[in-house]
Amino acid sequence: MAAIAPQRRSTRSGIGLAPTALLLLGALYCLFPVSWLLIASSKSPGELFTTPTLAFGTGFLSNVTDLFAYRDGVFWLWMGNTLLYAGGGALLSTAVSAISGYALAKYRFPGRKLIFNLLIGGILVPAVVLAIPQYLLFSKIGLADTYWAVLLPQILHPYSVYLARIYATAAIPDSLLEAGRIDGASEGRLLGRLALPLMVPGLVTIFLFQFVAIWNNFLLPFIMLGDDGKFPLTVGLYTLLAAGANQPSLYNLILTGTLLSIIPLIALFLTMQRYWKTDLSSGAVK
Amino acid sequence: MTPTSKRRTPLAPYVILTPAIVLFVLFLALPIGYTVYLAMRRTQVSGLGLGAGARREVFVGFDNFAAALADGELWAGWLRVLGYGALVLVVMLGLALLFALLLDSARVRLSRFSRISIFLPYAVPGVAASLMWGFLYLPSLSPIRAILDVDLLGASTITYSMANVAVWGGTGFNMLVLYTTLRAIPRDYYEAARLDGASELQIALRVKIPILAPAIILTTVFSIIATIQVFTEPTTLRPFTNTISSTWSPLMKVYRDAFVTGDLYSAAATSIVIAAISLVLSFGFLRVVRDRAFGEG
Incomplete structure (x- = not known):
């Protein structure tokens, strides 16, 4: 059956015109706003309202210069903050998920099921129930409106623990751990030298998903932060819009800022293609 | 399983899971508890609402x-x-x-x-x-x-x-x-x-x-x-x-x-x-x- 399969398929194939066209339409729909943004941010304030909406302008570099000069370069600060929140947060989150997933997958101990269910149950708690009391509690200990207020609540991520447990189950053979134990390796050594290196491909995926989730988060920093020097890009762009929606002269800054804020993620996304192929529902890593 | 590994294993997973459990308590359980607490309370104003003690938080159940x-x-x-x-x-x-x-x-x-x-x-x-x-x-x-x-x-x-x-x-x-x-x-x-x-x-x-x-x-x-x-x-x-x-x-x-x-x-x-x-x-x-x-x- 396997031998005749390719032949049968090739007789049936040929290009499916309708499916290809439908997919290309979908691709066009998804690329359209980003392409328009690229065009719009290339226009000088004068060109924005006068030239055709789909024609490139000549003002891109001056827009970027204006944006970086805006309020003494606060946009740079937002960019740096976002990198710190997303990079630092995702790193910590991946580390915690990795060791927790390993412990839940590779040990049998009293309370294992309870701890797993509690940690995973966090998926079901909507951010809204957490954000306000988190803000109040952070205020009480004087940490609201600090970097910690945005970093700390995003470290424990239930879904990442869940994925890490699946990776650990699949990637670390029990026999290897037993062999290590017989050789006299400590549990810490088994985790650090044996288990974590085997989990690396899965951990990269967890890191990427967390990085994007924190980069894109709006609600938590919006609630936690008051000082715009600590804003990430999402909150910064929002305040820029709230200030400039009625001032068309600020549109160039907002458009250029939006474009610059999505370029790093799109770059990360295109260069890390192969790590995005996770089967999220069954957990297998390709 | 040898007796030594039996004595050793029960502790390790708890140690490894400590960061996750601490984070869970601080940033999930505590805020949820606090929300429930707040949801059952309300500020009550006595008199004209002026001066110390005129506003206090009271328990109001499911109001x-x-x-x-x-x-x-x-x-x-x-x-x-x-x-x-x-x-x-x-x-x-x-x-x-x-x-x-x-x-x-x-x-x-x-x-x-x-x-x-x-x-x-x-x-x-x-x-x-x-x-x-x-x-x-x-x-x-x-x-x-x-x-x-x-x-x-x-x-x-x-x-x-x-x-x-x-x-x-x-x-x-x-x-x-x-x-x-x-x-x-x-x-x-x-x-x-x-x-x-x-x-x-x-x-x-x-x-x-x-x-x-x-x-x-x-x-x-x-x-x-x-x-x-x-x-x-x-x-x-x-x-x-x-x-x-x-x-x-x-x-x-x-x-x-x-x-x-x-x-x-x-x-x-x-x-x-x-x-x-x-x-x-x-x-x-x-x-x-x-x-x-x-x-x-």
Whole structure:
């Protein structure tokens, strides 16, 4: 059956015109706003309202210069903050998920099921129930409106623990751990030298998903932060819009800022293609 | 197992799990407990409300919940989100399923380009997506308005315009989940159906969709949870138009109560109501995940 399969398929194939066209339409729909943004941010304030909406302008570099000069370069600060929140947060989150997933997958101990269910149950708690009391509690200990207020609540991520447990189950053979134990390796050594290196491909995926989730988060920093020097890009762009929606002269800054804020993620996304192929529902890593 | 390893193993997992458990208590259990506590309290003003001790916090039981359930503004928000959510779920998941099935069929060209393009909006933050579309809806800038003479930010169209932002941002991720599930199925699984003369369409409908069912349920429940909490899109689109009120969605009302009018107690009660509704809807999800991935229970 396997031998005749390719032949049968090739007789049936040929290009499916309708499916290809439908997919290309979908691709066009998804690329359209980003392409328009690229065009719009290339226009000088004068060109924005006068030239055709789909024609490139000549003002891109001056827009970027204006944006970086805006309020003494606060946009740079937002960019740096976002990198710190997303990079630092995702790193910590991946580390915690990795060791927790390993412990839940590779040990049998009293309370294992309870701890797993509690940690995973966090998926079901909507951010809204957490954000306000988190803000109040952070205020009480004087940490609201600090970097910690945005970093700390995003470290424990239930879904990442869940994925890490699946990776650990699949990637670390029990026999290897037993062999290590017989050789006299400590549990810490088994985790650090044996288990974590085997989990690396899965951990990269967890890191990427967390990085994007924190980069894109709006609600938590919006609630936690008051000082715009600590804003990430999402909150910064929002305040820029709230200030400039009625001032068309600020549109160039907002458009250029939006474009610059999505370029790093799109770059990360295109260069890390192969790590995005996770089967999220069954957990297998390709 | 040797006696030494038996003595050694029970401690290690607890040590390794300590960071997660500490984080769980501090940033999940404690805030939830605090919300429940706040939701059952209220400030009582005695006399003219002047001087020390004139305002104190009292226990009011379920009064705040009763008030939240009787709040007409909140119900109006629920209705708006219900209409918006139904639209988003049907269109977004429908498109995600369609694209995943098309990508999986052997006869498509340029499938890599299409797959990457459709997944690309996942890398765009909700705020940035709302900003882009917001400008695209503006009459003075929009290339859409040149073709379509409709006020995209008017009272009758705003729900569709907002749903479009969510569909644009969410289709790719859901498509990827469904597509990777499809790719994990061995190809020869379909050969029997092909040999029986089934068409690609029949295979998609009768073989692939049933196999995808758990993944479809999973993405649906995730999308429901996200849609109930819609906040970023309406908040970011608000500066573009005056048709979006500050209490457009239930979560926006929670935010306003807590941080604008300063009524933490009703904000806490309302957020618990929102959580309860998503909990009821997502309970099925945990069962699906557990049954599929952890058959040991």
